Amino acid sequence: MVQVMEAWFLADREALRDFCGNGFQESALPAATAPIEAVGKPDLYAKLQKATADTKTKGAYGKGSHSFKVLATLDPELVRKASPWAERFFVALDKLM
Numbered sequence: 001m002v003q004v005m006e007a008w009f010l011a012d013r014e015a016l017r018d019f020c021g022n023g024f025q026e027s028a029l030p031a032a033t034a035p036i037e038a039v040g041k042p043d044l045y046a047k048l049q050k051a052t053a054d055t056k057t058k059g060a061y062g063k064g065s066h067s068f069k070v071l072a073t074l075d076p077e078l079v080r081k082a083s084p085w086a087e088r089f090f091v092a093l094d095k096l097m
Contacts, residue, residue: 011082
């Protein structure tokens, strides 16, 4: 299970890159091959801060000002593929609806 929702951002790096714009340093994020469910909360926040520190339009990542805006841009299929627990969550939601 992901420790924070920001781990889902790692599943759709293209959306994150597009959202952050110029100055975004994707190389500061955990390796693309790392399982997103294994990334710890403090580590992820620090890496998001570093990756976005030099962005020109949005500024450094802030949970309150950016989290749900980024989340809205993600491709849910990429999140489902990257996170077995996200898949489980979506299946449960589908059953309830």
